Amino acid sequence: MQINVISTPDGYVENYAIVGSTGGSIVTATISDSQIDYFVTHHAAYRLENGALVLDEDKLAAEQAAAEQAALTARYIPSEAQSAAAVGQMVLAQMANLDDDARIRVSGLYGPWSAGQFEVGDIRNSGGQTWACFQAHDNATYPDIKPGSAAWFTFWRPLHGKSPETARPFAPVQGAHDMYKIGEYAVFEDALYKCVQDTAYSPADYPQAWEKLN
Structure with a gap:
């Protein structure tokens, strides 16, 4: 043919x-x-x-x-990206004592949040924030614990940066575990703020606790 x-x-x-x-x-x-x-x-x-x-x-x-x-x-054979991610996880495992600011600086090495089983100290990214689990839980048992839900803040806290470079969007404070402390930074309504006294309130609700920088 x-x-x-x-x-x-x-x-x-x-x-x-x-x-x-x-x-x-x-x-x-x-x-x-x-x-x-x-x-x-x-x-x-x-x-x-x-x-x-x-x-x-x-x-x-x-x-x-x-x-x-x-x-x-x-x-x-894992891909280059998979290998790099594995190296990142190994490095993080050796740096368990990082403070919040340091964790934010290397936050690209942490994975995005997805439903699973979490232990205290686990770190995940969601919504432009890096979060630390402070109460162990399993989404198979508690499916409502997810970003944006009312239950989320009972189990996760946002990490706070200590420099303009590590400032993240202001997250509503739920208790003593996630209050903003002196020297921490936050972005609020597209402006950069430095916390000048420990506070549970935003720059709008308690401006004397914040110094606007730009």
Whole structure:
């Protein structure tokens, strides 16, 4: 049967159409009916020789070997991003005594929050904030404990930065565990503030506890 093909400069099939046109520079080539199914699967290993499509066994073997290697790599070798994430987790495990400000500075190494089982001290990111779990819980038992819910603040606290670079959006204070302390920073209504006295209130509700910086 005849097939319309586009070939590479060295004569191998780049594209083909059994019916209709491939577009571009087309050559009509022949192949036996019994080979057509195999051609469709391995067409890149075929080349044009005197108007006929001929299978290059060496190229096919090389392509199959490369595909096998790629499959093994994909199955067993983590990606560069996965490896970097694993290194980050190892580093974090060795830095258990980081304060809130330091954790914010490396917050890109922590994963985003998703439902799961959490222990005290676990760190996750959500909504532009980095959060620390201060009461262990399991979402399988308590599905309502999630970002934005009323229950969230009973189990998680936002980390507070101690510099303009680590300032994060002001989070409503729920108790002594997440009060803003002297020297901490927050972003409130697109302005940067420094806490000048311990407070449970925002710059709008208790401005004397905050110094506006910009």
